[in-house]
Amino acid sequence: MLMKNFLRSKEYWTIVEVGIPKPAVGANDAQRVEIEKEKLKDLKAKNYLFQSIDWVILETILNKSTYKTIWDSMKKKYQGNERAKQ
Numbered sequence: 001m002l003m004k005n006f007l008r009s010k011e012y013w014t015i016v017e018v019g020i021p022k023p024a025v026g027a028n029d030a031q032r033v034e035i036e037k038e039k040l041k042d043l044k045a046k047n048y049l050f051q052s053i054d055w056v057i058l059e060t061i062l063n064k065s066t067y068k069t070i071w072d073s074m075k076k077k078y079q080g081n082e083r084a085k086q
Helices: 002-009 013-017 029-052 055-061 067-085
Strands: none
Touching: 002 013, 002 029, 013 029, 013 067, 029 067, 055 067
């Protein structure tokens, strides 16, 4: 919840929900610039996450390429724990 709120405040949450858009065939320069901006947002979001989690967990997600894949992986892994708490 803390990371979700933090990323929303930084306006990076769409990276988690949508991911980085794939460039269209024949994309123009403006579209390519937008995609590069999204890639930078993804790197920043991953940096915030990496700084905030324990090394043991970090080791399990280092091979993930985007924040969305990291988030989805962690959500899947730890969602069961949340259900058990309820």
